[in-house]
Structures are given as structure tokens and as C-alpha cells.
Amino acid sequence: MTKLKWGMIGGGEGSQIGPAHRLGAQADGRFEFAAGALDHRAEEGRAYGQRLGIAADRAYGDWTEMLAGERNRTDRVDLVTVATPNATHFEITKAFLEAGFNVLCEKPMTMDVEQGEEIVRIAKASGKICAVNYCYSAYPMIRQARAMVRAGEIGKIRLVVTNFSHGHHGDAGDANNPRVRWRYDPAMAGVSGQFADCGIHALHMAGFICDDTVEKLSADFASTIPSRVLEDDAMVNFRMTGGTVGRLWTSSVAIGRQHGFDIQVFGETGGLRWASEQPNQLIYTPVGGRTQIIEKGEGGLHPDAQRLSRVSIAHPEGFPLAVANIYCDLADAINGEARDGLPLAPDGLRSMAAVYAAVESAKADGVWVDARPPMFR
């Protein structure tokens, strides 16, 4: 199979998410790193792109130059990843979709609901793929959990409880560090801080495993470090369309929690538990029965979980390989074999509608608010 050509915007040297994309895209030999505009500083971006092996004429200074350079090439990139800071996602994703490129956009896909709806419409009209990097949904044991729920193995879901809480912004003395401060500044981060940054991963995961969507929510936001305008802690209660009760806690001041993303799903005949710090294991308890550990790579997994288990049982498979699973599904989709489970623009839009609903609710002392995007009501 010939390799697809891949380009990236953002993710420059020293960025947080750039390495995970480069490892993920190239892990299975499905993509060749062919073009990039990797840094907000043109010369640094060009130089770093070439050090990573991109040809000099395709190591661009900025994304507009990359769009102009790629659009008329016969060997133009098949997929563009947008891994820049949040406020730029909309205009870059829109421009590349309109020019007929497939796009993988980092979360949050846009800064507001209207932009999200526009991306959904443009992606549909273009016939191109617009995926959003909800990469945790591509861990094999999350695919196993979703398949078990779909197969009725834990019965109708009563309750889903999820946390995405860490303590890395919990030092008040470090709150003015520019790398931390922007996340709580509305001019840079938008209407929400921690909920839009980490909470939406947890909310997407709840919908993904339960195979359902969020209908309404009630939120309590707190800025526990007083200089912060936006919330650094949030508790969100939600209801899903199918009636499932949801509870979500997200925090960046939970000192002692490192990457505290976990989820529990409670059905009428069993329960499931997964934590991102032990991603190879899914804990399953049938009603009245013993608790069992289901391991990535073991026999008898559902096919999607088996397909995405790469190395043999008990060898750790971490975050970059979850991202690689997103790229595998994208390569299949680009080659005409659409994969169920790939997070797409409507997922990005639903997240943004939930962010706006949570902000509205928190301002009104937790009143319940419709969390569905207007175009899906």
C-alpha cells in the first residue's frame, strides 16, 4: 500500500502535543511526513521541519503559505493536522476543508458554537473528512468498553461518572507563568478554562462509551486561585438523551493527581471502570459476580479492541499509540473504508455546545441548560 502524505500545522519544537502526532501519524507506516508549518515563528518552523525530514520547499513559514504551496501540487498532502493553540483552529480548519483537504483538528475544534456548526456544514459540503483529536477514545480498552455496552453486556446504562483532574496548575505562586496564565484568560482561552481544556475529553468519552449524546447539564464552576477569571475547577451533572445520569468533575488544582482521567459506567447488569494511568486494563464487574480485569491483547476481546491492540499482552501501549489508532482509522477512511468510532466534526460541535451550556448554567447558579447544538435539536 502506498503511503499517504501528511502535513502538520503547529506542533513545533517544544510543543506539548506535537510529538504525539508525529509518533502517531508515522507509527504504522501509513503516512509520510511531507509538509508542515510547525511554528508561529516562520524561520524556526522552516528549520525544524527540515530537521524532521521535510523537503525544504514544503517546510513552510506559516499556514497560508502551506495552503498556497500544497493546493496545486499533484502530490499534495492527503491529511492536514491542526495542532496550533485553540483560537486558530477554526480559520485553519475551514480554509483547508474548503480547499479540499482532509483535516484532523485538535480539540476544542472551535471557539464557539456558530463556528462549530459552520465547520460541520463545510465538512459535509466538501465531502472531506474533518476529524477531531479525542484520542483517548482510541485506546483499545475504551473500544472494548464501548463494544461491551453495545452488546448489552452490562445492560441498560444507568449512570456514568467521569473525572479529568490534575494538579499541575495548583501552585498559586506559578499562576502568572505565561504558559499557565493564558488558559484562564478569556482573551486567549475563550469562555471556559478547565472545562473546555480537559472536561470536554471526559464528556466526549462518556458519550462515546455509552453510545449516546448529552442532552442537558447543570454546572458549578470555581476559580480557586482568585487571580483567575476562568474556572480551574468544575462539577457538571448531565443527562444523556437515552436517560443515563452523568456526573463529571474536572480540575487543574487537584494536587497529587497527575493525569487523573477515569470513567466508570454502571449498567443494570454490570459495571465497567477505566483509568488513563492504567490504560491497558478494563475492570468489569457483573451484577452479583466477581470483579475481573480485562487486559488489552488478551483472547476474546471485541474485534475493534483486538484490532487496535498492537504489541503483545501486558506490554504497555501508551498515549502516542492511542493517537496512532486515530491515524490508522483516518488512513482507512481516506482510502474509502470509514471506521466507526473516529471522532468527527459533529463531536467537536457537541463539545462546544456543552461548554457554552456549562458557562451559562454556572453563571445562573447551576440551572439546567439544553446542551445540544441548535442544528441537532
Ligand code: NAI
Ligand atoms: P503548545 O503551546 O505547547 O504548542 C503550540 C505550537 O503551535 C507551538 O509550536 C507554536 O509555535 C505553534 N503555533 C502557534 N501558532 C501557530 C500558527 N499560527 N501557525 C503554526 N504554528 C503555530 O500547545 P499544545 O499544548 O501543544 O496545544 C496545541 C493544541 O493541542 C491545543 O489546541 C490543545 O488544546 C491541544 N491539545 C490536545 C491534547 C489532546 O489530548 N488531544 C493534549 C494537549 C494539547
